[in-house]
Amino acid sequence: MISLLHTADWQIGRVFSQFEPDDAAALFEARFKVVERLAAIAAERKVDAVLVAGDVFDLQTVSDKTIRRMFNAMQGFSGPWLMIPGNHDSALSESVWSRAQRLGAIAPNVTCCLEPKPHTVAGKFTLLPAPLTQRHTYGDLTDWFATAPSEEGLPRIGLAHGCVQGILSEDIDSANPIATGRAAQARLDYLALGDWHGTRQIDDRTWYAGTPETDRFRANDSGQALLVGVSGAGAEPTVEVVRTGQFDWQQWEPRLTVPSDIDELVEKLEQVSSSDVLQLRAQGTCDLNGHNRLSTALDAARARARALVWDGEALRLEPTEDDIQALHADGFVGEALQELRAQQGDADAELARDALLTLARILDAQGAAA
Amino acid sequence: MKLQRLRIENFKLFRAPLEIDGFTDGLNLFAAPNESGKSTVAEAIRAAFFERHRSSAVEHLRPWGESSATPTVEVDFELDGKPCRLTKAFLGKKRCELVIDGKSMDGAVAEDHLAALLGFRFPGKGASTPEHMGIPGLLWIKQGTSHDIASAVGFASDHLRNALGESLGELASSNGDAVLKAVESERNELLTPAAGTPRGAFADAIRLRTELEADIERLRADIESYQSGVDRLSGLRRDHQRDEAARPWTALREQLAIARQRLDEAKGLNDRKTAQDAALRQVTAQVNSWRTQLQAMEREEATVVLREKNLQAAQEGLAKALGELQAWEPRHAAAAKADAGARDNLRLARQAASRIAQEKTVESLAEQLEALAQSHEKAKGEQDKVTRLQAEAQALAVPEGELKRLQRCADAHRTAQARLDAVATALEFELQPTARVQVAGTELSGSKRQTVIARTDIEIEGVGRITVLPGGADLESLAIERDRARDELAGLLQALRAESVAAVEERMRLQALRKGEAGAAMAVLAALAPKGLSALAADIAMREARLAEARQVLQGMPPADAAMPSSAQAESEEGAARAALETASVALNDAKVAAGNAREQVKAAEDELAAVKATLNDPKRANRKTEAGAALTDALAQQSALQDKVAELAQQLQSANLPVLAQDVERLEQSVKQAEATHSQRANEITRLEAELEARGALGQEEAASEKQRELEHATRRCAELERRAKALDHLLKLLREKRSALARRLRAPLQKHLDHYLQILFPGAQVEVGDDLSPGRITRQGLRGAQSGAFEELSVGAREQMGVVARLAYADLLKEARKPTLLILDDALVNTDEERLRQMKRVLYDAATRHQILIFSCHPEAWRDLGVVARSIP
Incomplete structure (x- = not known):
């Protein structure tokens, strides 16, 4: 019986440019933190090895510090780590891996499999790695698995990065193909895959682990790793999904029509916690009062959430009579306000809404001053 | 508002009480020479309304040398149909009492109430100055100030706007200008006022974005060059390893040795052939020579x-x-x-x-x-x-013509005979066979018809004689005519x-x-x-x-x-x-x-x-x-x-094939040289590239580029936000200005109407614009040299004076429409006006007096004689 921790797509060094600097920095940090957490899980569950199925680094030329920090983060587990390069960090003639070696950052218990040849790991299983040595490969790098020799009686474990043909047809790097049914065809007890960022089972013996720390809003069951148990050569593996991610990425697209919609959204925003990374795209209409309440709630949520991106472009402002009275928008200012309200139906609705909000803000400030 | 009675005591010229009674509702003319107290009366009215009774800055109201007197003014007037009395005593026994419709008020409360009714304010302390006087300050023209209207309008503008605003309902914005100013100031922080180009924080953000873009461009180029370096290194290594294993130059050297040997052999052969060629040439020359000689002999x-x-x-x-x-x-x-x-x-x-x-x-x-x-x-x-x-x-x-003459003659004869036959008497006979009848001596028998033209006797045997006498006057002349024609014809035929x-x-x-x-x-x-x-x-x-x-x-x-x-x-x-x-x-x-x-x-x-x-x-x-x-x-x-x-x-x-053998040697020599040089150069290149890529890889450029990209996106977002903000403010500012100026036009319309009314009496055909501050602006008049246009300030003093009065009358009309009290006082207001214009002004004033009470003080009684009211003298 062997046990493995299967993970992939750490994407160390990824920068989240859509967020504010502090949020982006925290999300950058989180990718190191999750490696620490993976090491802790591996240690705690006393696994025989950790398999990292490619895209360890997001980029080839990251700083020395990033390389050292990444390998440092793995220190919590002193057992064998087996990693392969993926399409983001492929083992080119000069790569992040050769630099890591030169830096001496790679601990002895870490094996970076840069060539397609079998490894017998701790005398317990044979690892067949399929490292990417070019940025994109159009041939199947796991072809050689079928004919690869392995030590008699030991489970055969495959480690690859790419796209299983015919299953994950879109939304991933479609280069680097992997034949469907490779595990069965190459007599693998388990095929550990990387590239797809969500956890996904392909067949009885083939799994994508997904990225351990979510990195996009698209719901894809990410932020997890797999604990794999193989009782012996030929036995069907047991797979347990373990939660590893720190941040919960969510995408809300509320449609606002009546004041109670705002109430609901405000209430939801009040529930936002520090582990949330939120993208809010509102549409529909709301009055000035509602908009104010929403703004206040957003500001409060923004302070609590790890990151919050607000997009109100599709939201139309409909000031009510109460709004206008509350603002004391009479005379020509009142006329201007009414015109702006009407202009929201024109081609440049955004400009009209911005102008309307600006006017409301200034009127509000004047009212407060008076 | 209508003044009805004025009583003053211990006031400047008048130590003894002076009472003026019986003010009329329209024109009240006080025409008297200088020093007769006109101005004192006017000043008393102003003091009563404008000065706090407690003010210590009114010493000048006391009669000269009377340091303990209490200048007192008492005014009876009617306001909004209600009888009012204001009594004010200054300096000595300070007192203020206002009775409106029997209700009495005292002191400052009374003063403030009156100020609110009439549209003016009191100063915090000290004597009242023009900026506090509001509507009365505008309508009560002090000596020599009628031409200066802009400041007086300015001090009254709140009240005037109020009057206009009320007449227009809810259109005026209570704090519109403040909003406009705030929008403008915020907009001008981001955009230049005139051209609307980015400035301040907006310009900084754009600059930062441009810098970051340039940085990223540089980094990207570096990264691309690094990546192509990596690809090159892969290629070089692959080639190097291949050559190291195959050593292609060794085979080339062997080929070269063989080629050289073959070349040497071929060269020996060539030398021998050259010698034989020379000998052959000699013998051939001899043969030719002998042959030539023999041929000559044979020839x-x-x-x-x-x-x-x-x-x-x-x-x-x-x-x-x-x-x-x-x-x-x-x-x-x-x-x-x-x-x-x-x-x-x-x-x-x-x-x-x-x-x-x-x-x-x-x-x-x-x-x-x-x-x-x-x-x-x-x-x-x-x-x-x-x-x-x-x-x-x-x-x-x-002879020529004879035949024609003859024919004519024959015709005439035939015609005459025919006419004669027509009128002749016809005799028809039906006779018995036995009857014997003679007509004109000729015997007849049987049936017969006969005509006669002359007396004819018919003798019937056994009966007697019947004489026929044909009637008709011209029977005879016709017979003559026929005879003449017959004779002429006969003559001609004979000839x-x-x-x-x-x-x-x-x-x-x-x-x-x-x-x-x-x-x-x-x-x-x-x-x-x-x-x-x-x-x-x-x-x-x-x-x-x-x-x-x-x-x-x-x-x-x-x-x-x-x-x-x-x-x-x-x-x-x-x-x-x-x-x-x-x-x-x-x-x-x-x-x-x-x-x-x-x-x-x-x-x-x-x-x-x-x-x-x-x-x-x-x-x-x-x-x-x-x-x-x-x-x-x-x-x-x-x-x-x-x-x-x-x-x-x-x-x-x-x-x-000697040349090809030589080329073979040359070619193989070069190939060997190149193969060796390429190999060593490649080895050097690999070493150099490895070092270069190591150094460049250590810079972490992709990570740096990602970070820059993040900064750029941040900067881009900031630019977009600022641009949105700027555009919104700009849009809002334009809209507010547009609405404000539309409103201003609507607001000024009633004032314009009143102003035009008087202007047509004073300067027929003239047009005046009403400025934003409601004072008269550009005036266009029909002069001797066509239409002339100019700002109010460019008019002559006289014209400004007249326009000043006219404008004030228009304001009064406006106030009246807004149900505000009006009273006009002209204290020598038209001294610079010539006789002709004064005549027009009198028409204007007479017209205005149908709506307002007007007090005119003048030191030229003769100039106002035709105003239509009796000048009152100050007792």
């Missing part, structure tokens, strides 16, 4: 034969030429004789031909003469016929010696016939003798003479020979004979020349032959020829041997 021998042949040919030519000559001589003689015979024949033929021609001439003349004689005979007959016919026609002639008109017509027809016959005969005559009979006779005589002459000539000619050929035939025979003679002459001459030439040629050929025979007969010449033949045979054998050798060598050389 000399061949010359004798040629010359003998030439001589023989020349002799043959001579014999032939002589034969020709002999053949041509008899032929030429025969041709000459034939020619002479032909010429003689021709002469005789021509003679015979001319005789025949003469005979024909005689024959022809005789025929012509006979024809002419016949024509002459016929012509004479025709001439006689013409003469006879013409005489007959002459005898039948009727013509004719029986009747028809006979005359027959004569005319006959005459025309004769004339026609005469014409025909004349035509025949003209055909026979066109030029007349005598000319014809002369022609006959002339031809007779010619015939005689021709017959004489014929008789002189020799008699004709019947065997003679025709002249044409003779001519053609003569031509042929002449041509034959010419041909024979030419041929004979040619033959003579050819014979001469042939003789010359025979002579020359004989001489040449002799000369050649002399040379060949030299004995040394035979020896030389034998020697030369032997030498040539030797040389030819040598040449053949050498040629075989050279050909063999050439064959060997060609198969070796």
Whole structure:
């Protein structure tokens, strides 16, 4: 019986440019933190090895510090780590891996499999790695698995990065193909895959682990790793999904029509916690009062959430009579306000809404001053 | 508001109480000379309203030298229909009391209440200044200030706007200008006021974005170059490893050694061939030399034969030429004789031909003469016929017009007879066979009809006589007319010696016939003798003479020979004979020349032959020829041997292909050099590239680029936000300005209306704009030099003064419409106004006084005499 921790797509060094600097920095940090957490899980569950199925680094030329920090983060587990390069960090003639070696950052218990040849790991299983040595490969790098020799009686474990043909047809790097049914065809007890960022089972013996720390809003069951148990050569593996991610990425697209919609959204925003990374795209209409309440709630949520991106472009402002009275928008200012309200139906609705909000803000400030 | 009574005491000029009562609702004129107290009265009114009763800054109100007096003013007025009394005492016993409609107020409360009603304020402390005076400050014109309106309007503008605003309902914005200002200031933080280009934080953000873009561009280029370096390194390593294993230059070196050996061998072969070529060239030269010598000798021998042949040919030519000559001589003689015979024949033929021609001439003349004689005979007959016919026609002639006259006469007679018959009395008889009746002596029987025109007696036997008397007055004149016509006709016929008109017509027809016959005969005559009979006779005589002459000539000619050929035939025979003679002459001459030439040629050929025979007969010449033949045979054998050798060598050389062998060596040498150099260069390149990539990889450029990209996106977001903010503010500002100016236009409209009303009285046709501050702006007037336009400030003092008053009246109208109290006080307000304008101003004031109470103070009573009100004097 062997046990493995299967993970992939750490994407160390990824920068989240859509967020504010502090949020982006925290999300950058989180990718190191999750490696620490993976090491802790591996240690705690006393696994025989950790398999990292490619895209360890997001980029080839990251700083020395990033390389050292990444390998440092793995220190919590002193057992064998087996990693392969993926399409983001492929083992080119000069790569992040050769630099890591030169830096001496790679601990002895870490094996970076840069060539397609079998490894017998701790005398317990044979690892067949399929490292990417070019940025994109159009041939199947796991072809050689079928004919690869392995030590008699030991489970055969495959480690690859790419796209299983015919299953994950879109939304991933479609280069680097992997034949469907490779595990069965190459007599693998388990095929550990990387590239797809969500956890996904392909067949009885083939799994994508997904990225351990979510990195996009698209719901894809990410932020997890797999604990794999193989009782012996030929036995069907047991797979347990373990939660590893720190941040919960969510995408809300509320449609606002009546004041109670705002109430609901405000209430939801009040529930936002520090582990949330939120993208809010509102549409529909709301009055000035509602908009104010929403703004206040957003500001409060923004302070609590790890990151919050607000997009109100599709939201139309409909000031009510109460709004206008509350603002004391009479005379020509009142006329201007009414015109702006009407202009929201024109081609440049955004400009009209911005102008309307600006006017409301200034009127509000004047009212407060008076 | 209407003043009704004013009482002052201890006030400047007036120590004793002064009371002015009976103010009218309209115009109140106080016209009095200087120092009479007009201004004091005006000042008292102002003080009562504007000065706090507690003010200590009103010392000037006391009469001179009365330091303890209490200046007191009491004003009775009506406000909004309610009676009011304001009593104010200053400095000494300070007091203020206001009674409105029986309700009393005291002190500052009363003052503030009144101020609110009339639209002015009090200063915090000290004397009242113009900026506090509001509406009364505008409408109560102090001496010498009527032309200065802008500031007074400014101090009253809140109240005026209020008045306008109320009349327009909810349109005015309570804090619109403050909003506008706030928007403008926020907008101008981001955009330049005029051009709207980014500034401040916005400009900084754009600059930052541009810098970041440039940074990223640089980083990307670096990364791309790094990546292509990595790819190059992969390629180089692969190639290096391949060469290291295969060592391609070793094989090349072996090939080179073989190529060199083959080249050396080929070169030896080439040298030998060069030597043999030289020997062959020498022998060939000898062969040629001997051969030339022998050929020359053979040519000399061949010359004798040629010359003998030439001589023989020349002799043959001579014999032939002589034969020709002999053949041509008899032929030429025969041709000459034939020619002479032909010429003689021709002469005789021509003679015979001319005789025949003469005979024909005689024959022809005789025929012509006979024809002419016949024509002459016929012509004479025709001439006689013409003469006879013409005489007959002459005898039948009727004078011109006679026939027509005769016919007219006959018509007249017929007409007269017909008319007479028409009026004549008709008598019809149906008589018994036995009856015997005589009419006008003639006996009648049976049935009969008869007309009568004169008295006619009818005698019936056994009955008696009946006399018929035809009636009608003109019966008689008609009878006369008929008789006259009958007589005239008879006369005419007699003159013509004719029986009747028809006979005359027959004569005319006959005459025309004769004339026609005469014409025909004349035509025949003209055909026979066109030029007349005598000319014809002369022609006959002339031809007779010619015939005689021709017959004489014929008789002189020799008699004709019947065997003679025709002249044409003779001519053609003569031509042929002449041509034959010419041909024979030419041929004979040619033959003579050819014979001469042939003789010359025979002579020359004989001489040449002799000369050649002399040379060949030299004995040394035979020896030389034998020697030369032997030498040539030797040389030819040598040449053949050498040629075989050279050909063999050439064959060997060609198969070796020397230049290609040399190129092989060169090519292989270079290949070896290149292979080795490439290998070592590549090794160097790999080392260099490894070092370079290590160094560049350590820079972490992709990570840096990601970070920069994040900064750029942040900066881009900030730019977008600021741009949105700027655009929103700009849009809002434009919109607010637009709305504000639309509002201002609407607000000013009522004021404009009132202003225009007065302006048309003062300056007909003029137009004035109302400024944003509600004061009069640009004025356009119709002057002597067309329309003139100018700002209010550019007007003369007089005009400004008038406009000032006019504008104030307009404000008063406006206030009145807004149900605000109005009272106008003009304290010597029009001192700079000329008589003509003052007349217009009086009309204006009179009109305004129908709506407002107006107090006019003036020191020129005579100028206001025609105002329509009695000037009041200050007691």
